Amino acid sequence: MIIQRYLLREIVTTFAGVALLLSLIFLSGTFVRILSEAVAGTYPATVVLKLFALKGVGNLVFILPLAFFLSILLALGRLYRDSEMTVLYACGIGPERIYRSVGTLALAVAALLAFLALYFAPWAEERSYRLLDEAGARSEIEGLAAGRFNQTGADGVQVYVESMSADRSELGKVFAQGLVEGRQQLLTAARARQETGADGERFLVFLDGYRYEGLPGAPDFRIIEFREHGIRLVDREVVARERPRHAVPSLDLWRSGERGEMAELQWRIAVPITTILLGLLAVPLSRSSPREGRYGRLFVGILVYIVYNNLLTVAKSSLAKGEVNPLLGLWWVHAIIIALLAFIVWRQQRLPGPRRAVTA
Numbered sequence: 588m589i590i591q592r593y594l595l596r597e598i599v600t601t602f603a604g605v606a607l608l609l610s611l612i613f614l615s616g617t618f619v620r621i622l623s624e625a626v627a628g629t630y631p632a633t634v635v636l637k638l639f640a641l642k643g644v645g646n647l648v649f650i651l652p653l654a655f656f657l658s659i660l661l662a663l664g665r666l667y668r669d670s671e672m673t674v675l676y677a678c679g680i681g682p683e684r685i686y687r688s689v690g691t692l693a694l695a696v697a698a699l700l701a702f703l704a705l706y707f708a709p710w711a712e713e714r715s716y717r718l719l720d721e722a723g724a725r726s727e728i729e730g731l732a733a734g735r736f737n738q739t740g741a742d743g744v745q746v747y748v749e750s751m752s753a754d755r756s757e758l759g760k761v762f763a764q765g766l767v768e769g770r771q772q773l774l775t776a777a778r779a780r781q782e783t784g785a786d787g788e789r790f791l792v793f794l795d796g797y798r799y800e801g802l803p804g805a806p807d808f809r810i811i812e813f814r815e816h817g818i819r820l821v822d823r824e825v826v827a828r829e830r831p832r833h834a835v836p837s838l839d840l841w842r843s844g845e846r847g848e849m850a851e852l853q854w855r856i857a858v859p860i861t862t863i864l865l866g867l868l869a870v871p872l873s874r875s876s877p878r879e880g881r882y883g884r885l886f887v888g889i890l891v892y893i894v895y896n897n898l899l900t901v902a903k904s905s906l907a908k909g910e911v912n913p914l915l916g917l918w919w920v921h922a923i924i925i926a927l928l929a930f931i932v933w934r935q936q937r938l939p940g941p942r943r944a945v946t947a
Contacts, residue, residue, distance in 0.1 A: 693866030
């Protein structure tokens with residue numbers, strides 16, 4: 588038990604460090620992409636943090652299996668390099684005990700990833716799309732983008748903003764046109780800002796500008812100079828956009844039975860299976876001599892991971908296109924990894940060295 592706890596502590600400590608590092612790399616890229624889309628006016632800046640938190644969950648499904656695989660390679664590789672594994676073998680701790688310890692931890696991590704991949708990640712994706720739908724229905728000043736026309740108000744008023752303050756609270760050189768109370772109106776103003784009335788209604792207030800009513804040349808055409816002029820902002824009806832398959836609940840995928848949905852479902856099921864197989868595969872791949880460098884087997888491990896992940900991607904695409912039977916699906920890829928694991932273990936058992944624990 589002491590040896591098992593020692594091995595698990597080494598792997599878990601390394602796993603935490605590798606997972607944190609990979610999460611920072613992946614999540615920083617996600618945050619930059621979301622922030623750039625918010626600056627471009629794709630959605631209001633008020634939803635950036637919520638959207639980042641929801642999108643980050645989906646990244647964990649891809650980060651944690653790789654982090655777990657690399658942590659075993661690094662942890663056991665250090666034990667081989669420092670000759671600690673040789674001492675363990677000499678004390679009667681054979682490969683079976685190593686596989687048992689790693690397998691126990693792999694099952695625990697796989698259970699967590701099964702929950703994330705099958706339930707929580709699809710829920711987070713669905714919630715993020717709902718958040719964008721709700722944000723798209725709101726006509727707040729945060730949703731306006733400089734340098735392009737923006738639709739706002741109940742009558743579909745078009746607003747053009749030339750510039751915007753750093754905190755997005757004030758607009759500069761604003762142009763708006765549309766039907767207001769059945770009459771064509773055009774407004775130009777030096778500035779504009781959003782205000783909320785005592786009853787909670789929101790207004791886009793134009794400052795220091797002109798309002799043109801009616802059609803030029805018509806008897807009722809008017810030009811009005813104003814100091815302040817407000818347009819009431821009314822939220823549009825929330826229209827749910829079409830959801831991609833990765834945002835559909837797993838139970839709905841199972842009930843659908845279509846090939847595309849089955850491919851997505853098997854892809855989610857592959858996440859915990861991949862975690863277990865990669866964890867076990869890392870044990871023989873980490874075996875090295877003390878003369879090898881710290882990252883000697885890391886390149887081989889990353890190469891195996893890339894090939895494994897690419898094969899899963901190809902199998903998913905083939906299943907979605909109807910090129911393979913759903914019964915074959917993605918399972919043949921896992922079968923190849925199992926065969927590779929069995930071959931490597933058999934090969935190492937034939938090499939000189941400890942084969943099994945010494946019994947008293």
